[in-house]
Amino acid sequence: MRARFPDFRLGNVLATSFTGTLSERHGNAVERIPTPHRLVDWLAVNGLAVDSSTTAQLALARELRESIHAAATAAAIQDPLPATAVQVINDRSSQGRAAAVLTSDGERRWLLSSASCVEDALSVIAADAISILAGERDGKLALCASPTCQAAFFDTSQSRTRKWCDMNTCGNRQKKARFHANQSTSAK
Template sequence: MTGSLDVQSSPEGFRLGNEILAFRFVATLGERRGDPVERIAAPERLRAWLTTNGLGGADMPVSDALLRDAHQMREAIHRAGTAVASGGVPDPADEELLNRWTARHRARLVLTGGQAQWHLPDTDPARAALAIVALDAVATLGGHRDGVIKRCEQRTCGGLFVDTSRGGRRRWCSMATCGNKVKKANLKAARDGTEAGSYGPAT
């Protein structure tokens, strides 16, 4: 079972710091409000993301058609999450798309060596794996988790996260990535301001 991952990124370049599986999937399109970065541009990349998140193996077949469906589902999750984060409700079309995915849920959660793992069906396992992502999205968007859904405040990100912090003050989807970018930008701005001031009129 894939809840939160300790590492922030994988060797394949996937962002793994988000505690919510569905929102980690949303992060496969990065820099949404800047110069977008597509991290699952080919079927093998989608398979790699699923495998990295404990949803299948390296030999799992993934088709071009499934990749297109995965992109559509990912964007429905993002639109729905953005709506909830803004205090609204998801568009009915996005809800229907996610509900169709959850209806395909055929994986079983099994206990192996003290660890919960997803056991995928032999037929179309990659689609069944994506149904797990959709199920996580529905549970999260529908309020079955503690915390508040928010959109990352880092200028170019636009990712989603669930804020469970005391006082609800969390601002970024990941402190190690977006939070760190903001921190570095603020430090640079402070240095530039000091340097510019040093060339101004004497006081």
Template sequence: MEEITAPPRFRQGSGRLCLDYLRTLRYRGTPRATEELADPAALMAWVRQCGPAVEGPRSAPGPGPADVLAARALREAAYTLVTAAVAAGAAVAPAPAVRARLNRAAAADVPVPHLAPDGAVRHRAEDPVRAVLALVARDALDLVASPALLPRVHACASPTCGALFLDHSRPGTRRWCSMDTCGNQSKKSSFRSAGRR
């Protein structure tokens, strides 16, 4: 019997871990804006789906409500930093609170790789959630300090999406965060509009 797996809960494929994390406020800037980091279970699910597979001590407590609030605040700080750098085309000096939040998160211990007895490489961290969020913060800092990449960070052309993505296409003219979702929806909409004429 074939095992049925659930579809991924969170959107990925933006081209950078930090940009995937920004997508946890889905449909940002639209009336349909939806908070995907709604509770500790959702935060843990994002870490498991989008970060490296991280093992923690069996006795380590999972994230709590305060961790969720801190994770959302980190996301908004990263969003502020990335969008300001993209608009300026270069790294910018963010507000002290934004800088402090990102620096604090980036300073946390990151997952450490180790070789398991079966030969597989796994990652360990005392606090898997904090460790993966440190990777997110470091990725955001690296992205805004990369002048060659900033011009390739685009907002999805779909007026109902709000996601940012890193355009890896050769000409750098990609319009949608995903051709499978936003791109196809736009083409269907255009086709229906043309059919009504």
């Protein structure tokens, strides 16, 4: 029987979705890729399928995740990007050999150099982070308004005023808390 892991939080932006594999960073942290096999699962869901992952590759993935999170957080609050985070992102980006290919449906897919090359998948994630951090994409980095989450996310809403990394989790939780607080106040 397989162990039950927390569900992935999937978004439309690869790099910030990857940082969401560790959620509730300022509360009871939830690690969504606790094992190498779970990293394989996350990569597959995001179009970067690999056959397997090692403990060392999981460590590289987590280092990249934390570097993207640190850089995205700094960018969201308009602080200088941390040099160590930038170095890790650049290293991961340059060490892969993934290629973008066009499908007959007109969609971009990633072709990894081999089915066991987690490093190629990490290079795609790092390159996505670079495009966001460099301001090449239409949107802005923001931090989740949930005090226990504060995840960095890429806001592509028309007004660029989104408050939550995910409305179905953080936003819903905050709205419920406000509702219950208002109910308690009304009952007094």
